[in-house]
Each structure stands twice: as structure tokens, then as C-alpha cells.
Amino acid sequence: MALLEVRGLVKRFGGNTAVDDIGFDLHEGELLALIGPNGAGKSTTFNMVGGQLPATRGSVKLQGTELLGMPSRKIARLGVGRSFQIAATFPSLTVLENVQTALIAHRRKVYSFWRSARDLYVQEARALLQQVGMSEQATRPCKELAYGDVKRVELAMSLAGSPRLLLMDEPTAGMAPAERNALVGLVKKLVRERNMAVLFTEHSMDVVFAYADRVIVLARGQLIAQGSVEEVRRHPKVQEVYFGTGRSFQDANKETLP
Numbered sequence: 001m002a003l004l005e006v007r008g009l010v011k012r013f014g015g016n017t018a019v020d021d022i023g024f025d026l027h028e029g030e031l032l033a034l035i036g037p038n039g040a041g042k043s044t045t046f047n048m049v050g051g052q053l054p055a056t057r058g059s060v061k062l063q064g065t066e067l068l069g070m071p072s073r074k075i076a077r078l079g080v081g082r083s084f085q086i087a088a089t090f091p092s093l094t095v096l097e098n099v100q101t102a103l104i105a106h107r108r109k110v111y112s113f114w115r116s117a118r119d120l121y122v123q124e125a126r127a128l129l130q131q132v133g134m135s136e137q138a139t140r141p142c143k144e145l146a147y148g149d150v151k152r153v154e155l156a157m158s159l160a161g162s163p164r165l166l167l168m169d170e171p172t173a174g175m176a177p178a179e180r181n182a183l184v185g186l187v188k189k190l191v192r193e194r195n196m197a198v199l200f201t202e203h204s205m206d207v208v209f210a211y212a213d214r215v216i217v218l219a220r221g222q223l224i225a226q227g228s229v230e231e232v233r234r235h236p237k238v239q240e241v242y243f244g245t246g247r248s249f250q251d252a253n254k255e256t257l258p
């Protein structure tokens, strides 16, 4: 059974159908890219899966449990994590303290009077920082970090809840190409090591084609193609939507799409 099963998902805003009857599966150990031009319905899909937006109709099941209609907090407790486009770290706290804060939030520990938050989950926080390659910066305040490193801390924070499924809406927004590759490469490694699943949106086709296990393509709310990177690359509808008929991704040669 797939970890996530999306079927017949629809979202209407008044007369505008933002997501039009889409369906896809996502398996453990899989990095699935959701791509499409601006306004295709990617964020709307994310928001319905994560419980931030009610669906008009359809079904989103996590290992057989229906998520639609559940509040986002409950969906998170079932193992669906989410990282947002804007990094959610506390700038004046250190890298380690940020991850400790995320662990405290997830474990909902009530602190004792004689034990400060500073002592909680230190080992766990250090282990997460090691996984994202940030151990050496543990004592630095987040406000001093380069943007790419803030995103790594944010990734460690999203792992604090041990998600089975992580939703990443444009995790590399605002990053230079080398940083994008490094971050998504790291996410792919974590997907394998932790046997979790990640659904992500990404505007750089280079990054999608280099790392995604599978790709789904939306255009004007409709799912026009899904499959392996090669299948999607060659798909005539995808080439038409992105480049107009006759031009392929290969021709676009390392172009970053809108």
C-alpha cells in the first residue's frame, strides 16, 4: 500500500477550479516532485494534503487513514511534517536551541521548574544537526548563518517530529543553484536513510531532474503527466505546457523555469 493516496481531489474558489480531480500515490523512501507553471495548483494541493485548506471533494489517505476534514495539528501528529517557503527559525536562538525548541514542541514536554529548556533533548538535537551537516555551527545564533544553512536548520527542525511524510513547498526558494542542489541532495539522502517520503515543489528543472524519483505535473489545476523523470521529460503535454510545441527540456538547456 502507498503511504499517501490522493484520489479525485478538487478545490474550487468560487467559479475557479484551482485543483481539478487529481490523483497520485507516494511511497515510503520516495522523493516526489510536484511541478507546474505559476497558478497550476501546487500550493493549493499542498495546503489540502497538510490540512491548511479544506478540499471541495476527494480523498487523501495516509496509510488508509482519511486526512481530509482533519485539523492540521492532528495531521501533523499522524506523521505529516511541513516546511514552508519562509524559514521558520528563531533568529536570536542558536542553531542547537532552535532544534531543541522544535523537539520540545513535538514531544509536548512540560518542563520541570528545576530543569531549564536548555538541557532538554540535547543529544537528539545534536544527532539531527549531524544529519543535516550543521554540527559545527550548533552554538551560532541563526541570524548569523548563510541562507542555505538556515534552510538546513529548518530541515532539521522539520525532522524533529520524525515525519513519515514531509511536505516541502519550494524548499530552495531564494537559493543559488549550487545551494539548491546541495539541499535537495541532502533531502534525498534523508529520504533513503529514514525511509520517509517527501513531496516537494521546485522551480528549477535541473534540480527536479537530478534528484526526484518521480514527478507529477499540474497545469491549470489538472494533472497532465506523472512518472519517472525520463517519462515526464519526454511527455508531449509537458513540453507543450512549458515551452510550446516542438521545444523539449533538453533544448531548454539548464533553463530555470518560472
Ligand SMILES: Nc1ncnc2c1ncn2[C@@H]1O[C@H](COP(=O)(O)OP(=O)(O)OP(=O)(O)O)[C@@H](O)[C@H]1O
Pocket (backbone or CB within 6 Å): 013, 016, 017, 018, 036, 037, 038, 039, 040, 041, 042, 043, 044, 045
Ligand atoms: N485563497 C484563494 N482564493 C482564490 N483563489 C485562489 C486562492 N488560492 C489560490 N487561488 C487560485 O488558485 C489557482 C492555483 O493557485 P496555486 O497558488 O495553488 O498555484 P501554484 O501552482 O502554487 O502557483 P505558484 O507556482 O505561482 O506558487 C490560481 O488560479 C490562484 O489564483
